[in-house]
Amino acid sequence: RKKYDYVFTTGGIGPTHDDITTDCVAKAFGVEAKVDENALEKMKAFLDGKELTDPLLKMLHVPEGGELIYSPATKAPGYKIENVFVMAGIPKIMQGMLEGMYDYLEAGDIVKSKSHDIMVGESFFAEELTEIQNQFSNVSVGSYPFSRDGVYGATIVLRSSDDKALASCEKLVLKLISKF
Known part of the structure; x- marks a missing residue:
């Protein structure tokens, strides 16, 4: 405490x-x-x-x-x-x-999130996702794996209180997803 x-x-x-x-x-x-x-x-x-x-x-x-x-x-x-x-x-x-x-409770910064599904296993995009995270220290980038109807995928979740950084990071994630 x-x-x-x-x-x-x-x-x-x-x-x-x-x-x-x-x-x-x-x-x-x-x-x-x-x-x-x-x-x-x-x-x-x-x-x-x-x-x-x-x-x-x-x-x-x-x-x-x-x-x-x-x-x-x-x-x-x-x-x-x-x-x-x-x-x-x-x-x-x-x-x-x-x-x-x-x-x-004291109010803090408002944290916004964006999430997008990618329909391949994490090993296919892990390195590029790490590179994206490294470009945005003020955006939290998380990958949460799932299996749907026998297909592996992941939900990529972005969180930040910086709207501009969140939008820029999201563009790179969407570009990554479009490769698959």
């Missing part, structure tokens, strides 16, 4: 015995995990007099110093502590928690 601007983790904050993320995060920060009073009040209001079970209480534990992150899809929160964001593992709930994190 000290090496990175942000650390994101999903899952392991549910009600079962194998949901150990909160205890592990608390241990990593040298603090206790306790039931968060705000989370408890929201859960009680949601339950409207129904029993607040130990498994439900487990989902309300947050490391001391943590700030709650809610999702519209649930009353059980995720949380952030310093630069570590802990979210639910269920995709719909996690996506809702992501919405609640934007205020905590």
